Amino acid sequence: MSDQSQPTRPTAIRLLLVLLPLAAILGSFVWIASLDPLRSFNNGAPPVESLTVERTVLDQTGIQILVRAGGSEAMQIAQVAVDDAYWTFTQNPPGPIARGSAVWVQIPYPWVLGEAHHVALVSNTGTVFGHEIAVAVQTPKATAGQFRMQALVGALVGLLPVALGLMFYPAMRGFGTTGMNFVLALTVGMLAFLLLDMLGEATELAAEAAAMFQGSAMVWLSALASFLLLMAIGRWRGRPEGLALAFYIALGIGLHNFGEGLAIGGAFAAGAAGLGTFLVLGFALHNVTEGIGIAAPMLRIRPPLWSFAALTLLAGGPAVLGIWVGSLAYAPQWSALALAVGAGAILQVMVEVTAYLQRQNIDRQAIMFSPAVLGGFLGGIAFMYVTAALIKV
């Protein structure tokens, strides 16, 4: 590339240079649509069909599922069988389902509490799309009592452990440089575990979504976008440290806890919870390190007391929101998106905490492999891994 300057053109010419390719694009689309030049490829094969069940609601009127079509043409649900029995159903809105749109299918089927059911949607070409209801339970309704109960669970797995972790703050203030290096590295290790955990969950969920959402690309790109945006915001006025860095960590962890809440809420909706005391304790223990991590960058400053309450709310509160949203039977692509955004936020704080850790030491390179830092990092990962074993069911 040479750096010779372009001669300036009149505005009209420049406009024309943009309009010309646009007109060509439009023209070629019209040509393809009207002449169908690929007609000769039509080999008589039936259209590609795809149906994805995004939500399942079980209540006193039977089974309702939200079905999204993703075929090469509009699709028709001809019959519905539940447990190998053709059953009456109503589709809303009725008629063929255009590519990308979703319909509710209501089946007045007397489902049995605690048992499994299999819904088969048969298209007009005889293609069968199965949907498994692993454990049938009434889908939670959005009632005040329900919300209160779920908020309690959210507080136990989200708010409480963060608050408990933050209580180590006074003790940690007495740490010297080595102790602080250890705590910061522990935080990064914990975050590294969360990052992998979230990306794993996100890609798993994205795989369940309809093909048109391009689950894998959506997850990685939205994680990258969220990382870049938060980096840019964080470095808008210098490098974040102290209270600001603590808030960024709380935000990243908050998004992670939102995802965790979605999973718990989803488990309620799917009948899988069974969320026993043991599991709640596991979550609490697993998340205690989050409080320690949030406290880590504030050891050299004197944060106001209100900031501890705010940090707890920011990091733990989203667990409550997540359970609420998740229990109402969500579509997998939106949960995947939320988790991916959270993963980007986690990566941002990993970078910033590492940068902060390096700035606290004279030899920025050597410190990374010092016993305190390496030990803290690996210790953080190990702690998260071991405690996660309590909550993976």
Added chain:
Amino acid sequence: MTAMSADPYAAPMSGMAHGNMTTVGRVDHDANGFDPSAMLTDWDTGTTELLPDGRTLRTFEVTAIDREIEIAPGIFFPAWTFNGRVPGPALRAKEGEWLKIIFRNYGSHPHSMHFHGIHSARMDGVPGAGLIGPGEEFIYEFDAKPFGCHRYHCHALPLKRHMHKGMYGLFVIDPDPARQSDPALSAVAASRVLGSPENANWQELAMVMNAFDTNFDGGNEVYAVNTVGQAYMNVPIRIDKTRPVRVYLVNVTEFDPINSFHLHANFFDYYDTGTQLTPTLRTVDLIMQCQAQRGILEFSFADHEDGMYMFHAHQSEFTELGWVGMFDVRGPGA
């Protein structure tokens, strides 16, 4: 999680009767070109002429055609058919006749007609003996024997695919009463001869138990008698209770080893393969048939109240996927 505790023994959900176990909508029989209700009594007797030796020559014409058919409301199946219908025409002849079946293949694949009967190897409908390519013609010729309730089907390979695509039909040979020495058996034989005075009182029904694997995964999605799932639930079979009923039943279901026929609130006599004039089983309300097995059921509703009497496969799965129907039993004038 006490908020979501529910009583597992709570009353069934309101508004969800078992009447909901049904397909939604109706099949367009006109577009299909055949109606399961009409098929019950639609026997193809071909054309007859007297041979110089005094025997009767009976000629049938059968054509293989590719055709998309609606097998349950809104579900279309790319079938291979005999004469454009599934099951193919219910061919009916009489013991001792000389049969000639002119078979033309207008389909897109090689096909044949393989008869379950007694004939020479050249007429067997297997590769090298009457299996013909698209556009070709073959004439099967053999004696009508033994009498009974038989079947024919395409024997092109792979057999499973040619079978479940729709290439099968009933092949009934009525007994010749003159060949029976016992007068009682001769009377039974006479009652089976289509068109005879003794036969006129019988209500005879042609039933082919079939099924369709619409997604070609080696398991059936729709089960039926005479192709259309739930057809005889939507339009019950009218039975005059003063007259006896005789069902010519054949099982052509692929993939599932057996099928069955269960009659509600009544019992019947069963003649396995129909080759004897005395029942194989007396007073039963259920028989089972393996793939290709067939037989004759005889029963009467003479002493019954008027009403809807159900019949279905007693494999509940088959029943709930379409193989279920009703006899609408009333007096002749009712």
